[in-house]
Amino acid sequence: MIENRPVLNFLAHLVLILGVAIVALPVWIAFVASTHTATDFSSGTIPMWPGPHLVENYSRMLDSGLSTSGTPPVGRMMFNSMIMALSIAIGKIIISVLSAFAIVYFRFPLRNMAFWCIFITLMLPVEVRIVPTFQVVAGLGLLNSYAGLSIPLIASATATFLFRQVFMTIPDELTEAARIDGAGPMKFFRDILLPLSRTNIAALFVILFIYGWNQYLWPLLITTDAQYYTIVAGIKRMADAVDGLPQWHLVMATAMLAMLPPVAVVIFMQRLFVKGLVETEK
Amino acid sequence: QTEVQWWHAMGGELGAKLEEIVQGFNDSQSDYKVVPSYKGTYPETMTAAIAAFRADEQPAIVQVFEVGTGTMMAAEGAIVPVYQLMADQGASFDPAAFLPQVVGYYTDTDGNMLSMPFNSSTPILYYNKNVFEAAGLDPETPPKTWGEMEEFSKKIMESGAADCGFTTGWVSWIQTENFSAWHNQPIGTMENGFGGLDARLSLNGPVQVKHWGNLKKWADEGIFKYGGPVGGDNAPPMFYSQDCAMIMNSSASRAGVIANATDFEVGFGQLPYYDDVEGAPQNTIIGGATLWVLSGRPDEEYAGAAKFFEYMASADVQADWASFSGYLPITQAAADQMSGYFSENPGADTGLNEITLNEPTENSKGLRFGNYVQIRGIIDEEFEQLMAGSKDAQGALDSLVERGNAQIEEFQAQSQ
Amino acid sequence: MASITLDNVGKVYPDGTRAIGGVDLDIADGEFIVLVGPSGCGKSTLLRMVAGLEEITDGTVKIGDRVVNKVEPADRDIAMVFQNYALYPHMSVRKNLEYGLKNRRTPRAEIDRRVNEAAAILQIGDYLERKPRALSGGQRQRVAMGRAIVREPAAFLFDEPLSNLDAKLRVAMRLEIKELQKRLRTTSLYVTHDQLEAMTLADRLVVLNMGTVEQIGTPLEVYRRPASAFVAGFIGSPAMNLISSRAVPQLPGSAHAGLLGIRPEDLQIDPAGPIELNIGAVEELGAQRLVHGLVGGENFTVAMPSDAELGETLRLTIPPQALHRFDAESGKRLD
Amino acid sequence: MASITLDNVGKVYPDGTRAIGGVDLDIADGEFIVLVGPSGCGKSTLLRMVAGLEEITDGTVKIGDRVVNKVEPADRDIAMVFQNYALYPHMSVRKNLEYGLKNRRTPRAEIDRRVNEAAAILQIGDYLERKPRALSGGQRQRVAMGRAIVREPAAFLFDEPLSNLDAKLRVAMRLEIKELQKRLRTTSLYVTHDQLEAMTLADRLVVLNMGTVEQIGTPLEVYRRPASAFVAGFIGSPAMNLISSRAVPQLPGSAHAGLLGIRPEDLQIDPAGPIELNIGAVEELGAQRLVHGLVGGENFTVAMPSDAELGETLRLTIPPQALHRFDAESGKRLD
Amino acid sequence: MKRTIFRNQLLPWLLLAPQLAITFIFFIWPAAQAVWQSFLREDAFGIKSTFVGMENYLRLIDSAEYMNSLKVTALFSVSVTIMSMGTALLLAIAVDRMIKSTRIYTTLLVWPYAVAPAVAGILWWFIFNPTIGIMPYILSGFGYDWNHISDKGDAMLLVVIASAWKQISYNFLFFVAGLQSIPPSLREAAAIDGAGPVKRFFTITFPLLSPTTFFLLVVNIVYAMFDTFAVIDSTTEGGPAQATNILVYKVYFDGFVGQNLGSSGAQSVILMGIVIILTVIQFRWVEKKVEY
Numbered sequence A: 001m002i003e004n005r006p007v008l009n010f011l012a013h014l015v016l017i018l019g020v021a022i023v024a025l026p027v028w029i030a031f032v033a034s035t036h037t038a039t040d041f042s043s044g045t046i047p048m049w050p051g052p053h054l055v056e057n058y059s060r061m062l063d064s065g066l067s068t069s070g071t072p073p074v075g076r077m078m079f080n081s082m083i084m085a086l087s088i089a090i091g092k093i094i095i096s097v098l099s100a101f102a103i104v105y106f107r108f109p110l111r112n113m114a115f116w117c118i119f120i121t122l123m124l125p126v127e128v129r130i131v132p133t134f135q136v137v138a139g140l141g142l143l144n145s146y147a148g149l150s151i152p153l154i155a156s157a158t159a160t161f162l163f164r165q166v167f168m169t170i171p172d173e174l175t176e177a178a179r180i181d182g183a184g185p186m187k188f189f190r191d192i193l194l195p196l197s198r199t200n201i202a203a204l205f206v207i208l209f210i211y212g213w214n215q216y217l218w219p220l221l222i223t224t225d226a227q228y229y230t231i232v233a234g235i236k237r238m239a240d241a242v243d244g245l246p247q248w249h250l251v252m253a254t255a256m257l258a259m260l261p262p263v264a265v266v267i268f269m270q271r272l273f274v275k276g277l278v279e280t281e282k
Numbered sequence B: 001q002t003e004v005q006w007w008h009a010m011g012g013e014l015g016a017k018l019e020e021i022v023q024g025f026n027d028s029q030s031d032y033k034v035v036p037s038y039k040g041t042y043p044e045t046m047t048a049a050i051a052a053f054r055a056d057e058q059p060a061i062v063q064v065f066e067v068g069t070g071t072m073m074a075a076e077g078a079i080v081p082v083y084q085l086m087a088d089q090g091a092s093f094d095p096a097a098f099l100p101q102v103v104g105y106y107t108d109t110d111g112n113m114l115s116m117p118f119n120s121s122t123p124i125l126y127y128n129k130n131v132f133e134a135a136g137l138d139p140e141t142p143p144k145t146w147g148e149m150e151e152f153s154k155k156i157m158e159s160g161a162a163d164c165g166f167t168t169g170w171v172s173w174i175q176t177e178n179f180s181a182w183h184n185q186p187i188g189t190m191e192n193g194f195g196g197l198d199a200r201l202s203l204n205g206p207v208q209v210k211h212w213g214n215l216k217k218w219a220d221e222g223i224f225k226y227g228g229p230v231g232g233d234n235a236p237p238m239f240y241s242q243d244c245a246m247i248m249n250s251s252a253s254r255a256g257v258i259a260n261a262t263d264f265e266v267g268f269g270q271l272p273y274y275d276d277v278e279g280a281p282q283n284t285i286i287g288g289a290t291l292w293v294l295s296g297r298p299d300e301e302y303a304g305a306a307k308f309f310e311y312m313a314s315a316d317v318q319a320d321w322a323s324f325s326g327y328l329p330i331t332q333a334a335a336d337q338m339s340g341y342f343s344e345n346p347g348a349d350t351g352l353n354e355i356t357l358n359e360p361t362e363n364s365k366g367l368r369f370g371n372y373v374q375i376r377g378i379i380d381e382e383f384e385q386l387m388a389g390s391k392d393a394q395g396a397l398d399s400l401v402e403r404g405n406a407q408i409e410e411f412q413a414q415s416q
Numbered sequence C, D: 001m002a003s004i005t006l007d008n009v010g011k012v013y014p015d016g017t018r019a020i021g022g023v024d025l026d027i028a029d030g031e032f033i034v035l036v037g038p039s040g041c042g043k044s045t046l047l048r049m050v051a052g053l054e055e056i057t058d059g060t061v062k063i064g065d066r067v068v069n070k071v072e073p074a075d076r077d078i079a080m081v082f083q084n085y086a087l088y089p090h091m092s093v094r095k096n097l098e099y100g101l102k103n104r105r106t107p108r109a110e111i112d113r114r115v116n117e118a119a120a121i122l123q124i125g126d127y128l129e130r131k132p133r134a135l136s137g138g139q140r141q142r143v144a145m146g147r148a149i150v151r152e153p154a155a156f157l158f159d160e161p162l163s164n165l166d167a168k169l170r171v172a173m174r175l176e177i178k179e180l181q182k183r184l185r186t187t188s189l190y191v192t193h194d195q196l197e198a199m200t201l202a203d204r205l206v207v208l209n210m211g212t213v214e215q216i217g218t219p220l221e222v223y224r225r226p227a228s229a230f231v232a233g234f235i236g237s238p239a240m241n242l243i244s245s246r247a248v249p250q251l252p253g254s255a256h257a258g259l260l261g262i263r264p265e266d267l268q269i270d271p272a273g274p275i276e277l278n279i280g281a282v283e284e285l286g287a288q289r290l291v292h293g294l295v296g297g298e299n300f301t302v303a304m305p306s307d308a309e310l311g312e313t314l315r316l317t318i319p320p321q322a323l324h325r326f327d328a329e330s331g332k333r334l335d
Numbered sequence E: 001m002k003r004t005i006f007r008n009q010l011l012p013w014l015l016l017a018p019q020l021a022i023t024f025i026f027f028i029w030p031a032a033q034a035v036w037q038s039f040l041r042e043d044a045f046g047i048k049s050t051f052v053g054m055e056n057y058l059r060l061i062d063s064a065e066y067m068n069s070l071k072v073t074a075l076f077s078v079s080v081t082i083m084s085m086g087t088a089l090l091l092a093i094a095v096d097r098m099i100k101s102t103r104i105y106t107t108l109l110v111w112p113y114a115v116a117p118a119v120a121g122i123l124w125w126f127i128f129n130p131t132i133g134i135m136p137y138i139l140s141g142f143g144y145d146w147n148h149i150s151d152k153g154d155a156m157l158l159v160v161i162a163s164a165w166k167q168i169s170y171n172f173l174f175f176v177a178g179l180q181s182i183p184p185s186l187r188e189a190a191a192i193d194g195a196g197p198v199k200r201f202f203t204i205t206f207p208l209l210s211p212t213t214f215f216l217l218v219v220n221i222v223y224a225m226f227d228t229f230a231v232i233d234s235t236t237e238g239g240p241a242q243a244t245n246i247l248v249y250k251v252y253f254d255g256f257v258g259q260n261l262g263s264s265g266a267q268s269v270i271l272m273g274i275v276i277i278l279t280v281i282q283f284r285w286v287e288k289k290v291e292y
């Protein structure tokens, strides 16, 4: 510590506490709302403390949901989200680690072209080419399927670059030692490279899981069968009420449930999360 | 058992009722199972169906609101006209059984009915009797003219009975299209588009300009509160929470109103009119939706659809649906069957009375333009420009006509 | 075990850098050869060509009687110890030692025998189950050696294996390697840029400069009769003074224009000596004292016992046999 | 310029680590003090307490006559040279030099004068407009010195300022710092873990071990009469032999149980000498030869001229005054 | 570049195959389709189509709505970037002063990163709901009549808040990392050089943070331009009166809702251009940063 100025320290704490409060405010309100009944809102004053209907609201949403909004039970949607998030995360990792291996450890004709092909995906976010991508996926008959939810999203320049970065930092000597020890490329990949990238893979997994879970536009478009709705895409349908009051207490319960898995991942795997975040952006 | 997919836009109470009706059909036979799925608002449902059609994943049946008719009609090859479907499947189908206002709206120039009427509505006025009473108004007398609307609203607000006078669902449908018909003003040229693809909008007439101008003025005074685009999702909550004393909305909002307006008594009235406009009130036009059959599905599904349509057109189903929802009875038989209901439920026939108030004129028999779904969006936008104060009524409506016509031209070009 | 023969070996990197230009070298069976030279002179390149990690662009490399130019590293029967040890960080020490043997499908019993033996030799038996990161620098270095030993190869290759250790440990490990070499007598090629290490370890020293051999010889040969001014300046610490003969015309042999080499410790104080040093800085090292200054305008250092008396200038003499003479142009030794 | 006085200064880090335990030190005005000791012994901590970068948890620090315990670094009138130089990377060299003066609202003309003067002294005038990243390691080091000089402070503090340079440059910069100190005569406190640097630079040396002072004295005092076995082992290279007196009962004074310290270069070959060395490894360093072996079962090193004859064993003698004796327990010197 | 490589020629292609296949099928091919589509006029059901050359582009340039969308996007991105980066920087500076409580605060601040933009949108939509939301209630206490349904400014503010809120944690983490990567000795040197905390921040810390700041600037703009689709869709749907109709939303809306594939295609192509420019800037900078 260079200066010991209590005022500055106090100010810093103040700023942080305010920051935490601002950040938490919406979620607190959502949580409070999810523990009341619908009529508690229309009565004019908004409740600021949790009410007694937590279990009732959540269990109702988990097993039956809001059928009038055309969505299946939230439990089902969470299951779909989970499948999508896992497939995306695992799929991205697998294909990226393989391609990074190819790019870093081999020299072959058109290597640069392959690299650019992958790079270019960075420049084509799904939102931008949404209409034709939808048509391609439809043409392949992948609408309303888990494959359709995940496969088109698993190409990943970022993950490939990350692994490339990681592999670049693995000392040449290690590869050389392995070669002298008689390991061929796939053996090297399996025995040395993968185990060494373990924490990077885990960190990346955390980030990609969140990415997959939070997908919105894509599932919204390619699922027309409610059985495949994901929770993040489904929640908006619930908030749109027709000729009635939105069931805010239930919508907020769903919002809480939609946040739960990714937020839990961030909180409980903070170290991996931060690592993954920082790395994927390098 | 053949599954027949039906995409619809009936949320809330209506959705629940719809599922009940479908259940009735599914239970009545064992060859077909109709699977209804709620796809959001009318525009969302329609665009989802079109996207699905392009992806070859279309449902057999889709519910399309009345203003999508122009687009659907022009989509030869994408649809199976209902008259043809019924004929092919040998199902009984008698267009003459439907109300003339309904038949007229969904029939092509050759006199063939292209879609299956299901839920037709018309806008009416709902008001809060308790608030009226508290404000010293007669709870049994809704305002008749826009002048009274303003006057009553002010009273209500001054007395503190409510914060606002009125709100409305569907600015496009109610305050623009129906408003025009109700005052016998043209929505567009060539019989509001019924005359052919060359028709153009003419919504920027002096009467419409005056009305939009007033709405803006009232909004500024707090008398009127805007409830959002499309159906105006935020309008009903303002009425239910007794913020606003009156709401203009689809007759089919009745089910929702009854379910949600638990703390007060609701009255029904006809839409207000300007008494200085000649010919007003004329008649309202129908809204709601019909069921379209999309091509490209296996034949059994069409057989199922035909069967289902027979069931849906039956007087029992229609009467049940109409009395629950507030939709109009669309067949004569259903209307007859409901007379008892109407006498027991005063005000339930407000909508029916409105559409049949006078013999429809060229201006009041409906509208038919291509890309009208997009034009609906433009209406909302221009109205919002007006509300935000970025345009005056004349400017907003002029721009609405200009942009709307561009859509119509685009549609014409696309269809050639 | 085997001899290693380099015949006019050269290396041009794909980018055009000529790293090695024609090196001939015969390494006898069991000999310990140290390659020494400044950074970038091509030591690693040469070693890696022998290992098979770098393509050989000119000449031939033989291990034993076999030309290995096209043989994969795994098939050359060599083992290598890397500067950063290159231990597999995710494997225990035991797994590290076993990996090469397993890949060669050595029978289990044989693997165990060799691992235990190596562990005993290197005294790493206690931490066979640890991961490398739980080891100190010196222990890691030992494991790296162990990984080479278990392979029982025809030759060991070392690339600056001690340069990651601190000074104390480096001295200790240097002694251990010397010990080990005495015991195993495996042909070894050892790269370092540290001249002290080179001197103390080598049977023969190869001094490399810019990709070519400057001198090959035993450490003492190289120290006593450096073949060039480069070698003279590189081997020995504090470094040999190299001054032009014009700066000290008084000295014998300074008639020829050329470079004179004088080791700081070869000078003696002599009031009548031919060399006059203007004293600049004096550094007390405890056992000795380094006196820096100018002779005939050129930097000059003298090492002397720390109790010598110093004034402003110092007169020094040097035994004639301690004087080295080099050609001014080529830098080659002149006798 | 000012004296610096440390009175029973101690430091406990917030996590409970006791880094410094009661150090007394008087630094005279203009004196150059070097703090030396192994890694982690608390050198930086002590320096940073003087600088005001670390809270002083015990005792007092005075600069001149002022107790500075609670004074902010900016107000202590000191300048510091950091190990990584800590040059502001986004400012030109000139801006780097000016920064401290500007913050103190020194008049423009005065700033220019001082910057130019420092630039001249340090020969950095040519790259005043460059950013630090466009400088070599040695040049950066100079700029860091310059930044301290322009401030004309009461004292300089250096924290291993040379340890990021390569060996050759380190020697050169060492000489330069010595030169500069001679010229400016500013009170200095210099931290290093390199004993050579310590020996050559210090007016007085402070040897730290685990947070406490082992010895304070001139370099030669410390070398010749190390106050403890720790100092004896730390200062001098090759390191002093430290063997238990039981290993060489023949030596005078080995009657007391204790540690005997013998510098490798103090031994002489003498067939009748009292010490018998079983030769293990021999290292040829050119000018001398290190003979490692065992004496009475303990490791022992002897430095000798490289022409001496060696057998299996060697008998050695040592002048009595060259023998250091330390208490076995405390390690303190015994005379 | 690796010094050591394997020599196989077929194996790398096998390894790359899955990635390349997916890239080609789902990225490059649709992107090419977008380009092709941008030259066509097609009816909603995709039954008839005609080649119209540059017409779709010309219309866009001519269209007040598109120009409006450009302006809205610019305003939106800049506001989100400033709001979230500003808040995050403040928090990061505060945390950087902490010795013990860093972890706790960090944990309490980072989790919103995991909240889906769509959910963030819903949360704020609820909080600002004119009928039952808490904020309008509070604001009306200050005499402000909040209504994002008809007021363009309110609507913009709402989507900016929702988008910025979610992004604070991201920026915070990077700012903290940026601050921590500034060698402490630099700040110590500045302290010895007589600079107080505020001066030190502006003359040393902030300039040295500039690589991080610039990186975040680009990332945040990209985020605001593309990843906030869900925020818009779950709240204002571009309204009122297109006041929040950012470019990505318009591509989607004109394509899927407006059924004008030609125009949507042309907009896609323009957006790809923008992304390419941003990516190039970002990568240029990353290279520069290494030099620092």
Ligand SMILES: Nc1ncnc2c1ncn2[C@@H]1O[C@H](COP(=O)(O)OP(=O)(O)OP(=O)(O)O)[C@@H](O)[C@H]1O
Pocket (backbone or CB within 6 Å): C013, C014, C015, C017, C018, C019, C037, C038, C039, C040, C041, C042, C043, C044, C045, C046, C193, E003
């Ligand atoms: N892969 C490469 N491509 C091009 N040039 C290279 C490559 N590797 C090394 N060089 C160059 O070849 C020369 C010799 O390099 P080498 O690594 O053999 O030196 P070295 O003697 O081992 O140096 P050091 O003591 O620093 O390890 C250097 O000039 C180096 O820059």
Ligand SMILES: Nc1ncnc2c1ncn2[C@@H]1O[C@H](COP(=O)(O)OP(=O)(O)OP(=O)(O)O)[C@@H](O)[C@H]1O
Pocket (backbone or CB within 6 Å): D013, D014, D015, D017, D018, D019, D037, D038, D039, D040, D041, D042, D043, D044, D045, D046, D193
């Ligand atoms: N901020 C800190 N918190 C806790 N302990 C610390 C802190 N800084 C240093 N220490 C501990 O205090 C002791 C002295 O550290 P210091 O940095 O002064 O050593 P040093 O002599 O400068 O070592 P080096 O030569 O490696 O720089 C060490 O044991 C170190 O681990």
Ligand SMILES: O=P(O)(O)OC[C@H](O)CO
Pocket (backbone or CB within 6 Å): B042, B065, B066, B067, B119, B120, B121, B122, B170, B173, B250, B251, B252, B286, B287, B288, B289
């Ligand atoms: O809400 P509905 O079903 O009455 O329909 C209203 C309008 O007709 C939609 O265009």
Ligand SMILES: [Mg+2]
Pocket (backbone or CB within 6 Å): C043, C044, C045, C159
């Ligand atoms: Mg090398």
Ligand SMILES: [Mg+2]
Pocket (backbone or CB within 6 Å): D043, D044, D045
């Ligand atoms: Mg230190």
